[in-house]
Amino acid sequence: MIPEFEVTILGNTSSIPAHGRNHTAQVVRFGQECLLIDCGEGTQIQMRRYKIKSSRITHIFISHLHGDHYLGLMGVLSSYNLSKRTKPLTIFGPQGLDEIITTQFRWSNTKLTYPLTFVETRPDGLNVLLDHPRFKVSSFPLTHRLPTTGFLIEEKKGFRSLVKEKLAEKKIPLAAIQSLRKGEDYRGEDGTLYQLDVYTHPHPPLRSYAFCSDTRFEPELAKYLFEPTLLYHESTFMDCDAPRAAVTFHSTARDAATIANLIRAKALILGHFSSRYGDLQPMLEEAKTVFPTAALSEEGISYLV
Ligand SMILES: [Zn+2]
Numbered sequence: 001m002i003p004e005f006e007v008t009i010l011g012n013t014s015s016i017p018a019h020g021r022n023h024t025a026q027v028v029r030f031g032q033e034c035l036l037i038d039c040g041e042g043t044q045i046q047m048r049r050y051k052i053k054s055s056r057i058t059h060i061f062i063s064h065l066h067g068d069h070y071l072g073l074m075g076v077l078s079s080y081n082l083s084k085r086t087k088p089l090t091i092f093g094p095q096g097l098d099e100i101i102t103t104q105f106r107w108s109n110t111k112l113t114y115p116l117t118f119v120e121t122r123p124d125g126l127n128v129l130l131d132h133p134r135f136k137v138s139s140f141p142l143t144h145r146l147p148t149t150g151f152l153i154e155e156k157k158g159f160r161s162l163v164k165e166k167l168a169e170k171k172i173p174l175a176a177i178q179s180l181r182k183g184e185d186y187r188g189e190d191g192t193l194y195q196l197d198v199y200t201h202p203h204p205p206l207r208s209y210a211f212c213s214d215t216r217f218e219p220e221l222a223k224y225l226f227e228p229t230l231l232y233h234e235s236t237f238m239d240c241d242a243p244r245a246a247v248t249f250h251s252t253a254r255d256a257a258t259i260a261n262l263i264r265a266k267a268l269i270l271g272h273f274s275s276r277y278g279d280l281q282p283m284l285e286e287a288k289t290v291f292p293t294a295a296l297s298e299e300g301i302s303y304l305v
């Protein structure tokens with residue numbers, strides 16, 4: 001069975017919450033596994049609003065230490081403690097984040113009920129952070145005013161499914177079934193050859209999700225990202241505010257769409273919108289002139305990868 005792979009947007013605004021939009025946070029679900037990417041202020045409230053079972057989150061990934069991407073973290077971690085969580089939790093984030101968390105818990109005399117591990121991220125290339133049997137999470141560098149990484153979640157090849165009609169035709173040795181499911185032909189002791197393309201269905205294309213939080217226009221991303229199934233790219237400004245985007249190391253809608261084309265993304269959702277834009281339709285139109293299927297991310301909506 002193919003596990004569901006989806007991203008739920010909990011927040012898509014930049015520095016100041018405005019127009020009913022919240023700070024960056026997203027939940028990525030791959031089958032039974034739940035990951036939280038960025039954790040802006042109000043993340044736990046948004047999780048409740050959209051009925052996300054926060055207890056299922058096992059790993060948290062923080063892109064950088066601007067407040068709009070991590071100030072909700074202490075709330076989430078403290079609530080886990082109040083609910084007597086015992087399941088281990090790992091946080092991946094930039095240097096300094098462990099000190100911030102430890103200091104707050106030290107001064108509130110908090111003893112955690114669950115094991116909390118911190119893994120420092122490095123914005124110096126494509127680094128594998130989590131190697132799960134069914135997917136892999138890597139970080140890659142973005143170009144922003146602080147050390148910042150994006151995150152790439154890639155599905156791994158699972159077992160191939162067997163062609164039921166072929167199984168019914170004749171008895172197939174267990175060893176053959178095992179090797180076919182793993183993706184290998186099998187030759188029996190009597191010389192019978194069990195071929196992969198006869199006995200199994202081809203694996204559907206592998207899916208991947210790329211998250212680019214805060215970055216200026218960065219064509220170097222093509223070194224790390226190629227044909228993601230879904231790309232989330234920040235789109236803080238419109239072209240008319242390009243000078244502001246340059247000064248603050250952010251992207252415009254046109255920049256985001258240009259990157260999506262460059263890395264041949266299958267789909268693009270925009271986010272991290274500046275509070276200066278109430279109506280986002282003009283921004284969407286700008287992106288669509290470059291990447292016609294671009295979409296605005298919407299809070300509470302889950303996007304299939
Ligand atoms: Zn930001």
Ligand SMILES: [Zn+2]
Binds near residue numbers: 064066144214
């Ligand atoms: Zn930032």
